[in-house]
Amino acid sequence: MKTKLWGIFILVLTSMLYLTACDNSTSPGIEDSFELFTGLEAVEEANNMTLLINKGSDSQEDGFFKIDISDVLPNEYINNTTANAWCLEWNKPLRSSNDIHVGVKAFATESNDKWKPLNYLFSIENELKAKYPEKGVLTHREMQAVIWTLAGYMGIAPEFNVDNLSDSELPSRLTENGRANFSREIVKEISELVLKNYSSSTITTSGFALQTEEDQQNVYVVPPSGITTNEVTDITPTTAVTGGVIDDAGDSPISKKGVCWSTSANPTTDDNCTDDGTGSEDFVSNISGLNQSTTYYVRAYAVNEAGTSYGNQRTFTTGLAGEVDKELDVCGDWSASQSGGFGVTVDTWDISEIPVGASFDIRFDALSQPDKYVVEYPIGNEVYDSGWRGLQSYYNDPILFPEFQPDGVVGPGQGQENGIFIKDAQNTFRVIVTGPQAGTIWYYDIRCSVPG
Structure with a gap:
């Protein structure tokens, strides 16, 4: 595990070729040039990466498409992995049928104020998923439209405004049978929430901009966390059983692991937690001291020299006595x-x-x-x-x-x-x-x- 290894990483890539994942035939021109990398700090160990991009199925929910990152040298920030990815420029397509991009360079966005809206969006991703709990309500389509909206606000991509774009003007993956297949209202709500709060809120996630070939085609990437929270089972009025799987321990040993739970979304080690030992082996967590007829949120966690990382969030409800x-x-x-x-x-x-x-x-x-x-x-x-x-x-x-x-x-x-x-x-x-x-x-x- 490396510093921020299980955080959310932003990938921005510029490509010579017009690709197909973002699904718009509009060709970029001189007027579409944006200053993406000004003020960003280069990650020297990640200045010659290889990316493989695959659009995959439109039915997946965790990203707009998939990306494989390889040829990364050991560093504190980015590792070789497969990740969900997002487009930043809504009016440009993206070549994505197992297409390879080489010589990719990474730049850190953590200290750059311009990138705070996107970093904040993924800092509250689990909170947003808890806010819209019904399956299919907050899909990858709404998230992609929010990213396009914020990218336009930040000045790193063309403006995207769901109030001004008709169904016929939208990228094809955001339409079905000629009509929008996402909620414009949710896009506006989340965009307004981010823009209202990002400057005064704690941002727990920072990303990286990756630059490839000459023509600026931009992509936003969310690598996996490295730890998975197991399903919650054996639920009683006061107890439950879950656990975790550590998929990537990084370069230093795990000194502590377990699960944290709370009645609020995104529990951390400041909340109630189990201590299930050390090492990168799968673990089982026995939760106790719960209140009856109460909904809880739970996440696995792991600690090493690089810091604390959290898995996906799960919810469960206790029974009555x-x-x-x-x-x-x-x-x-x-x-x-x-x-x-x-x-x-x-x-x-x-x-x-x-x-x-x-x-x-x-x-x-x-x-x-x-x-x-x-x-x-x-x-x-x-x-x-x-x-x-x-x-x-x-x-x-x-x-x-x-x-x-x-x-x-x-x-x-x-x-x-x-x-x-x-x-x-x-x-x-x-x-x-x-x-x-x-x-x-x-x-x-x-x-x-x-x-x-």
């Missing part, structure tokens, strides 16, 4: 839960009296104000997610209620789903109901049926 859990011991009839309201309600159901092979159904009514129903079987394994159910008229402010963005309510308050899981040897399942608005009221029932 046993005395208030539900019990289902007869099949064929609907068993009602208690009704609920604002916040997160977690019901753990005991089905030890139900035979293996029984099928389970859920029916619910969120009434007017939207609520969401999630079923886990076994606990920790999601088998059903109703999406937000209620009246579409309750589509909310995206800052206060990002859960409803951008698709809002997906169905009426009343619904039913049969066959959500088949019982095996596990004797408990969990229902998590989320009501993000004060005053909401909801109900749900559970039923099981035995085949034959």
Whole structure:
């Protein structure tokens, strides 16, 4: 592990050839020249790198395309790796069908004020993902559009303004069937958030600008962190089990590792953490002292001489104490839960009296104000997610209620789903109901049926 090895790195590359990852046929001219490397500090050990770029599938979510970085000499900043990547100049294409760029030079952006907006964006990346938790809401398309917006503001690329660009003017990977396939509102919200806060906020991530051939084609790269947080399992009202995998320990030994957790996004070693020993081997972490019916964020961490690095963030919700859990011991009839309201309600159901092979159904009514129903079987394994159910008229402010963005309510308050899981040897399942608005009221029932 090297200093900032598991940070976010920015890659800016200039290319002689017009490539295809950024998908725009506009050719750059003299008027499109921007001063990208003025005031940046060169990284001597990374002044002759090789890059291999591959656009890959448009369905991936973590980057606009992939890039392999090689021929890097040992240093404190950049290593040979495969990373997610982003374009900076929206009106230029990018050659990306396993195309190789050689002689790439790296420049540090940490001490350059001009690059603070992009460094700040990736400093809060996990926070943004937590703010827009529904799968597919904050995709690589919204992130790419935000990067283009900030690059224009910084003066390192042409202006990109989603309010001024029609669907027909957008790069092709941001359209589908002639229409924008991303949320313009989310792009504006995140861009405004960054521009409002970057100058007065702590920036924990700094990147690097990489220069290749003569014609300035720009790319933004996020290398992997080097550590992965395992899924959270065996969740009880007060405990849970997770752990981590160290993919790249760097050049100095790991002196401490474990996981950190908090009720806020992006937990650090200033929060509650486990100490799971030393070395780069995979590790298991036992979390204890949790509160019941509470949502937590957890990240793996590792420490060496270069500093502390963190893995991806995971979330989990603890159950209720046993005395208030539900019990289902007869099949064929609907068993009602208690009704609920604002916040997160977690019901753990005991089905030890139900035979293996029984099928389970859920029916619910969120009434007017939207609520969401999630079923886990076994606990920790999601088998059903109703999406937000209620009246579409309750589509909310995206800052206060990002859960409803951008698709809002997906169905009426009343619904039913049969066959959500088949019982095996596990004797408990969990229902998590989320009501993000004060005053909401909801109900749900559970039923099981035995085949034959």
